[in-house]
Amino acid sequence: MTTTTTSFGAANTAVLKDPKIQIRSFDGLRSSNSSLALTRNVNLFSVSSSRPSLVRAVSTPVKPETETKRSKVEIIKEQSNYIRYPLNEELLTDAPNINESATQLIKFHGSYQQYNRDERGAKSYSFMLRTKNPCGKVSNKLYLTMDDLADQFGIGTLRLTTRQTFQLHGVLKQNLKTVMRTIIHSMASTLGACGDLNRNVLGPAAPFARKDYQFAQKTAENIAALLTPQSGFYYDMWVDGEKIMTAEPPEVVKARNDNSHGTNFPGSPEPIYGTQFLPRKFKIAVTVPTDNSVDILTNDIGVVVVTDANGEPQGFNIYVGGGMGRTHRLETTFPRLAEPLGYVPKEDILYAVKAIVVTQRENGRRDDRKYSRMKYLISSWGIEKFRSVVEQYYGKKFEPFRELPEWEFKSYLGWHEQGNSGLFCGLHIDNGRIGGKMKKTLREVIEKYNLDVQLTPNQNIILCGIRKAWKRPITATLAQAGLLQPKYVDPLNLTAMACPAMPLCPLAITEAERGIPDILKRVRAVFEKVGLTYNESVVIRITGCPNGCSRPYMAELGFVGDGPNSYQIWLGGTPSQTALARSFMNKVKIQELEKVLEPLFYYWKRKRQSKESFGDFTIRMGFEKLQEWVDKWEGVVSTPPKYNLRLFSDKDTYDKIDELAKLQNKTAHQLAMEIIRNYATAQQNGKGE
Incomplete structure (x- = not known):
């Protein structure tokens, strides 16, 4: 065993197969705002070693002679005194906005600074707040609180996200503390909903009383608690240090504090994250076999409950390495599906997850944020090396991955039995935007019947714990606000998703949420023109930029913002969200969509195999053939309806x-x-x- 002394930025640098992508580990992190020097045991590994040796490292010089390049955000984090400075000072100024460093830090608190890009002249700044709701669970009190806050301090609408949370838009800087304090006092949080740490943990939103679903949801909540920041910066900032949250499960506290394998920063207020937190955002989902409502393969970690023949949970299969974000015309950035890592018994899941997070913390790139997600680390190392490194922090070998049945997308829309004599009702919300009469009616129902809700990863909402006697009056009330049962909603809308994009997202290149209603209408018109029936559908997802917040790279037909009023078109995902789409065409103008979609849908109608989905069809035919059809397309003469009903008599x-x-x-x-x-x-x- 070798003993070495190192400092931040002077740790092991592994030059991998691709010289453009180096994976660096950073040790001995130290904040210039704190006199606390952090000392811990660290695992460092060479590329050629099949069984890496343990190296002990301690932090020493503050300014080493040679320092590994770091991104600007890394320096901001290091100098922030655990995500406090200069945000704490910026919030006290009279300016309507905060400076660049504070803008990066407020993300860790669950907020983004934005401005209305539709307005000309001086920027009108506001803040978006995102809640943290593991499994999408929202208490009756929290829903009513968020509904009130949207009217009092927001833009009058609530937004349901693809990670089972609320987004509240339009909060002014002067009202931030009031809104944050109100959310915290409602026993909720925005802590870690954004920033370089673990984001909201997804789980199956259906409130079934089944053991596997209950166990999956409990596990998601425990993982979320394990990876919640501990240094108190959130409560210091928004409730003056007051501690609000309830006690954590003892198994979570035990797993967090365990340092048997050198995972922790001893004596640090952030035992898992240290001063630098993670290289980039980190996403985790938990589910049960067959239920792919969570897009399991798009997450950094995917956790799947494994049960015995009697339905008793025994352990977990773990996937690693998924992620959607990329950069246009930069092939070294790409969306990626997670792959199997192994199986762990149920009592080890928190330790296994912690080991994976620490592996990313130590080895994920911190010099170039385009390559900082864990998917690039695994792509460079390969799954075998990654597994070997994680096992050092886990302290055990992973068992072989257990066989799983095929995945299915489950929306849980409509009425369902919960299994405990109650009912739940899943409601489709176009693009997750709750406003107007819909917002008023939802509040009326949720308040009158004292219902809890769950938010889904497909931007929908589930009303939970409904007595059977309430079904008819609730159905009638919801229908009056356009909240219809799924059989009355266009199938294209049921699976479509879009990110908010314009006018508030600073990254958006073109429209998504505001553009998707018209695009879906045009797709339906093309369906009718080429002879596809009403009940046929494709999974459509639209995003205003290549970051992929609405997961367009898993869609059968994905539209990715590629310039003003233009999109990249991606094809080849599956209805079950188990295959990655591929880029088909670049910079297709919005007014030219029919020229691309008509030939694709026309030939899908005529050349598909039995029950072949559109995504599978495009892959089977090959993009060269598809491009040939598009290039030679001269249009199809639509057939007028054979029958014309007089629909209204008064x-x-x-x-x-x-x-x-x-x-x-x-x-x-x-x-x-x-x-x-x-x-x-x-x-x-x-x-x-």
């Missing part, structure tokens, strides 16, 4: 249908046809009520 009926249709961004004719079609189908199948 103005009053028309006005009511028209009002409902507008809530869904449809015409009265479209909604009426959907209702008639679904009713006829239900009666024909003997399901009419």
Whole structure:
């Protein structure tokens, strides 16, 4: 065993197969704002060693002779006194905005500084707040609180995200502390919803009473607690140091404090994160076999409950290395699917997750944030080396990955039995945006019946714990606000997602949320033109930039912002979200979409195999053939409808249908046809009520 002394930036640098991507580990991190020098045991590994040796390292010189290059954000974190300075000072100024360093730090507190890009002249700054809700669980009190805050301090709407959280837009700097304090006093948090640390932990949103679902959700909550920052900066900033949260489970405290294998910074207020936290954001999802409502393969860590024949949880399969973000025209950046790491017994899951996080903490790149996600570390090292390093921090070998059934996407929309004599109701929310009459009606129902809710990774909401006697009045009330049962919603809308993009996101290149309603209408029109039936659908996801917040790289048809009013088109994902799409065309102008979509859907209708999804069809045919069809396309003559029904006999009926249709961004004719079609189908199948 060799003993060495090192300081921040002077630790092991591994030059890997790709010389452009080096994975560096940083040791002996030390804040210039703190006199506390951190000492710990660290594992450093050489590339050629199949069984790395342990090296002990301690922090010594503050200014080494040679210092590894670090990004600006790393220096900001190091000098921040654990994510406090200069944010604490900037919040006290009269300016409507905060400076660059504080803008980076406030992300760790769950907020982004934004401005309205539609407005010209002086920038009108505001802040977006994102909550932390493991498994998307939201208490009745918290929902009502967020609903109130949206009206009092936001823009009057709530946004449901693809990571099962709320986003509250438009909060002014002068109101930040009031809003944060209110959320905290509602037994909730925004801590770690953004920033270079573990984000919200996903879990299956369905409130089933089944053991596997309950165990998955409990595990997600424990992982979230394990990786929550401990240094108190959040409560110092927003509630003057007051401790609000309830006690943690003892198994979480034990796993966090365990330093048997050199994972921790002894004596540090952040035993897992240290002063530098992680190189970039980190995402974890937990689920049960078959349930891919969480897009399990897109996460840094995917955790899957494994049960015995009696349904009793025994342990977990673990995937690692997923991630969506990339940069246009830079092939060294890419979306990536997670891959199997191994299996651990149920009592070891917190230690295994901690070992993976520490491996990324020590070896993820901190010089260039484009390559800082764990997916690049695993792509460079390979899964075998990554597993070997993680095992050093875990202290055990991973067991072989257990066989799993095929994945399915589950939306949990509509009415379902919870399994404890209660019901739950999943409601589709277009793009996750709750506002207007919908917002008012949801509040009315949630408040009147004292319901808790769960948010889904597909931007929808589930009303939980409903008595059977309440089903009919709740259904009627929701329908009046356009919150219809899924059979009355266009199938294209049910699986579509978009990020907020314009006008507030500073990274957006083009529209997403504001553009998707029109795009979905145009896709439906193309379907009708080429002869596809109403109940056929494809998974469509749209994002305003290549960062992939709405996970477009898993879609059958993905639109990725590629310039003003133009998109990159990605094809080849699957309805079950188990395959990565591929880039098909660049810079397709919004007004030119039909020229691309018509030939693709026309040939899918005519050349697909039995039950072949659109994504599978595009991969089977190959992009060269698809491009040939697009290039030679001269259009198809649409056939006028064979039948024309006179849908309305009086103005009053028309006005009511028209009002409902507008809530869904449809015409009265479209909604009426959907209702008639679904009713006829239900009666024909003997399901009419």
